[in-house]
Amino acid sequence: MKQPLRVALIGCGNIALNAHLPAFLADPERYQVVAVADPTPARLQMAAEATHAQAYVDPLEAICAPEVDIVDVCTPQHLRRDLLIAAAEAGKHIICEKPLASIPADAEAAVKAAEAAGVVLGVVHNYLFLPEITTALRIIASGELGAVRAVTVNYLGVLDLPGAGSYRPLWRHDPAAAGGGVLMDMLHAVYLAEHLLGAPFVRVSGFADADLPGSRGDGVETMALARFEADVGERTGVAMVNMAWGHGPGGVQVTGTEGRLMISYVDDSTPPWAPLAGLTVTTVEGTRREDVPTGVELPQKMSVSMADALADIADAVASGGRPAATGRDALHTLACTMATYTSAALGRTVPIKDAGAPGVWSAGVGALAGLEMPAHSPVARGRLFRGQQVR
Numbered sequence: 246m247k248q249p250l251r252v253a254l255i256g257c258g259n260i261a262l263n264a265h266l267p268a269f270l271a272d273p274e275r276y277q278v279v280a281v282a283d284p285t286p287a288r289l290q291m292a293a294e295a296t297h298a299q300a301y302v303d304p305l306e307a308i309c310a311p312e313v314d315i316v317d318v319c320t321p322q323h324l325r326r327d328l329l330i331a332a333a334e335a336g337k338h339i340i341c342e343k344p345l346a347s348i349p350a351d352a353e354a355a356v357k358a359a360e361a362a363g364v365v366l367g368v369v370h371n372y373l374f375l376p377e378i379t380t381a382l383r384i385i386a387s388g389e390l391g392a393v394r395a396v397t398v399n400y401l402g403v404l405d406l407p408g409a410g411s412y413r414p415l416w417r418h419d420p421a422a423a424g425g426g427v428l429m430d431m432l433h434a435v436y437l438a439e440h441l442l443g444a445p446f447v448r449v450s451g452f453a454d455a456d457l458p459g460s461r462g463d464g465v466e467t468m469a470l471a472r473f474e475a476d477v478g479e480r481t482g483v484a485m486v487n488m489a490w491g492h493g494p495g496g497v498q499v500t501g502t503e504g505r506l507m508i509s510y511v512d513d514s515t516p517p518w519a520p521l522a523g524l525t526v527t528t529v530e531g532t533r534r535e536d537v538p539t540g541v542e543l544p545q546k547m548s549v550s551m552a553d554a555l556a557d558i559a560d561a562v563a564s565g566g567r568p569a570a571t572g573r574d575a576l577h578t579l580a581c582t583m584a585t586y587t588s589a590a591l592g593r594t595v596p597i598k599d600a601g602a603p604g605v606w607s608a609g610v611g612a613l614a615g616l617e618m619p620a621h622s623p624v625a626r627g628r629l630f631r632g633q634q635v636r
């Protein structure tokens with residue numbers, strides 16, 4: 246009989262205990278959680294009680310424990326690089342939460358370590374498994390919409406939720422930790438837009454601002470608008486990703502040469518908090534509504550997409566195949582996100598390569614203040630991404 250993968254859960258915060266752990270515990274044939282690690286006693290105790298696994302304060306000890314087959318890294322992103330490299334060097338397969346790191350060079354170092362060690366590094370790009378997205382991708386691939394000309398992903402009503410109370414609940418507002426604000430936190434929309442467009446992003450024109458009352462001086466953007474470009478033969482394919490914490494609209498639209506596809510959420514709000522309202526396809530034949538489950542509330546929606554994303558990585562380990570999002574895929578998504586900030590800082594379109602500027606690739610948003618920004622730069626005007634906020 247096939248043995249379950251023996252998992253070390255590294256970082257026992259909200260996503261680890263609310264989404265990863267339930268998926269592991271629900272599928273004992275596939276997973277056995279043998280180690281949990283967190284420096285925060287309250288979180289470690291919660292994880293240990295839920296799993297009866299060996300508890301470690303030092304994550305490196307858990308990673309190197311001989312009984313561990315796969316390491317699941319759920320820490321905030323700025324703490325991941327050394328853990329990922331240690332896991333790869335110890336020959337352990339890796340599940341990693343998104344974004345892969347808060348600095349592209351850190352993500353690249355982890356990817357190279359995993360490739361050198363020949364281990365699977367699968368990144369949790371779980372929104373690829375949402376039923377409305379798998380349905381949309383299937384319809385696009387069928388050719389019914391013709392060639393995709395433009396994609397819009399509106400996530401302008403993202404909830405700004407704190408992290409685990411016993412750690413640093415507001416680390417997402419610290420540019421040195423999070424590596425950006427709402428776009429970095431919800432870069433799900435970046436990889437979704439690219440998958441829907443069906444071609445790799447090569448340039449971006451970005452805007453970022455801290456425009457909510459009281460958000461000036463907060464350090465990270467509360468709104469980011471990005472127009473990504475892909476070279477599709479002789480044409481340019483375009484995807485707009487519009488992202489904000491607050492109360493703006495949510496929804497996805499795909500414009501093809503032969504038709505359109507619309508994904509809408511209840512009250513035009515933003516997923517995954519808002520349930521799906523419907524998915525429609527319109528061509529010269531008329532409009533039809535696809536049979537995708539609507540009205541599914543957040544906990545169930547997230548738990549299913551998370552279970553599917555984790556199982557996809559476990560299957561890649563078992564089969565020697567490729568997960569839906571490899572480390573290289575996630576590095577590219579991070580570079581797209583970071584280049585959006587570089588573009589916003591410089592006030593012009595930039596290449597995705599080097600995240601728009603070599604200094605940003607190696608040091609992340611902390612390098613933006615050193616760029617020559619024009620007076621109209623929203624990053625200069627908003628004094629975004631300066632220094633570390635202590636919370």
Ligand SMILES: NC(=O)c1ccc[n+]([C@@H]2O[C@H](COP(=O)([O-])OP(=O)(O)OC[C@H]3O[C@@H](n4cnc5c(N)ncnc54)[C@H](O)[C@@H]3O)[C@@H](O)[C@H]2O)c1
Pocket residue numbers: 255256257258259260261282283284285288304319320321322324342343344369371407408409411412413414430
């Ligand atoms: N895929 C998704 O849908 C999704 C959803 C939420 C969060 N996330 C990602 O998951 C990550 C964690 O987010 P969260 O909301 O759970 O944060 P959180 O603040 O709730 O939890 C972070 C945990 O990491 C622990 N930690 C800190 N330093 C550590 C170290 N050196 N070693 C081990 N553990 C350490 C903290 O004590 C805390 O328990 C983030 O990168 C976030 O982007 C992904």
